[in-house]
Amino acid sequence: MNNFSYNVTARSGHGRAHCAIIETPHGCIETPNFIFCATHGAIKGATMDQIKATGAQFVLGNTYHLWLQPGPDVVERHGGLQRFTGWQGPMLTDSGGFQIFSLGYGGVVDEIKGKKDQSARPHSLLKITEDGAFFRSYIDGTLCFLSPERSVQIQQKLGADFILPLDECTPFHMKKEETAASMQRSHRWEARSLQQFFTTYNAQQRMYGIVQGGVYEDLRRESIDFVNSQPFFAQAIGGSLGGSKQQMYDVVDFTMRYLVQDRPTHLLGIGGLRDILEGVQSGVDTFDCVHPTRIARHGCALIAKPEAEFAKEHINLKNKIYREDFSPIDPECDCYTCRNFTRSYLHHLFKAKESTGGLLLTIHNARFMVRWMESIRRAIREDRWATFYKQHRG
């Protein structure tokens, strides 16, 4: 019995934007959709039933963090991440590579991916060889080694529905020759990851391939050809996406033009509202980013334009203009927070340093992302994507 399938259910006229259903042993994912980040196996500050109640369908855990704490054996003995974390729906784990390399190379990858606050951490990457990467644990400084094989073995123990092969994450500032060499090593690592995946095959899991190649079209083509040729269930767009939003949209669009279309495609680490709009237009199925839940903990609520401040996609409830604002974040939002609380109350919670404020905004931002993805799917299904896209592109 095959518990996994991918079926396109609607297309936007002549474009690549589409709706699809990804079937997994833990339920279905309607795409386009957003994956929420449960780095250590928890959505920070919230419970999984609160996230489920927003309509979220898909959650990821980070292999790097879960490997070091609590360790894959503990998760395996629970029967996998779903049993461990209480999230009953589909899950994905990454390879662990992104954290190791971004910590190692420093701020550049973080900058591109919008994860600036990791750049302050000490550089813990020691050495990359053909075998894999040596680094020090951020917890206790222990010497660790991650190879493609080990990453797959760890992810098999973690037991998420979807796993990623180890790839090298190269920063934007890298020269073309270096990017090419790194990409080719990533392809060898992905092939080894696949081999390990099939050697210790678990019918309850499927593997994504990852397209590298930085901002160079010829390298992207080479990487696309590699990924297209390998027996991956799905595919992800990784690596540097450039130095500007427009360059990112161009790289993604170029990549989507050549990737096979009978597999779900994930855009790694990207989750701005406009970014998602452009990704969907290019044919991407899923997106992930810590952004919606991270900004929630810092007092920021996602909100539809034009109210969002300074062309951002959110308002900052710590701003004193909300002190006596007795309206909800969004009167049209049906989340627990908007149904029950004023901006004034939320402002108060952040002023009083009450972490309930972060929780209430996490609920709102999660629900906002769910509704944003729903509105995108509805527009595609109802054959008005072109209008929707133009309207929201602004």
Place this chain on the structure above:
Amino acid sequence: MNNFSYNVTARSGHGRAHCAIIETPHGCIETPNFIFCATHGAIKGATMDQIKATGAQFVLGNTYHLWLQPGPDVVERHGGLQRFTGWQGPMLTDSGGFQIFSLGYGGVVDEIKGKKDQSARPHSLLKITEDGAFFRSYIDGTLCFLSPERSVQIQQKLGADFILPLDECTPFHMKKEETAASMQRSHRWEARSLQQFFTTYNAQQRMYGIVQGGVYEDLRRESIDFVNSQPFFAQAIGGSLGGSKQQMYDVVDFTMRYLVQDRPTHLLGIGGLRDILEGVQSGVDTFDCVHPTRIARHGCALIAKPEAEFAKEHINLKNKIYREDFSPIDPECDCYTCRNFTRSYLHHLFKAKESTGGLLLTIHNARFMVRWMESIRRAIREDRWATFYKQHRG
């Protein structure tokens, strides 16, 4: 129409332990019961619907904190604390005095009440006069003045069902003459509080009286006579309860012997399981304490003996013995946390510094307190309180 009433519904044989119903405009409280602390108008790290789901019936807010942030006007313009905080059930506010005086006198009151970590704060109490207390705001150092009248006016704006009169909270180390003088001033302040209460009367609120007198029986008698003689709806036991658990039980029992029995009685700031058992035995209706929710955030789960560590009433899930403990905190507990998560997962969350751990333990500890109070009420109703009391006294 009178929205408030107090009716005893069951008594334990010849003793003072009893069940009662306190009716308020926001619903009924079954007693004996526990009041959860929402200091700034939120149960730290949780949402009010999560607390409601545990079966909690009664929540308090702290006037001192809510006065300084967001200010009573903001709460009033929401229509009161219930609308502001999203807690739809009965609420109580204190007078603000406890925080001002305990911050002022330093650690001694905190010590008695088990609130040690406040003693590290700077002493901000400047001066106590017959009029009231001058102190500095802990937020911005502003000079503030709290009088009995102002405390009532603030609490009328906050709009909780129950309010407390301003009293002076004297520490255990105070001499008898000083305790007597302070108590007499508290009586004058309580009388002024009552006068203000009736002058600006709000039919949706009722006032508690507070018994002072420290550990001195003759002073307690004098204070009881005062409280019994005044038109309070309910009564609370305040002031120093002594230097040991046994002394506290004795002071409470002595006080309860003479307080009128047609009013609900609250024991201020006390909430240990054994303390509650003794309080109920003496005839107390309600208890409050930050303990269950505070220890939750530090990794401690309330649990029935004999497993609780070192004669404590909890286990500390940060302890490495729980790393691979795949059982729930309590297999007989029906809370969200116990139904879905292992001790191993909770241990992991605290190791990984994920605040979801504190939230999950807050849910468990709140449910534990609710079940503890339910089991006490059931024992009284089913006429087996004497046995229950002996059994749990240990």
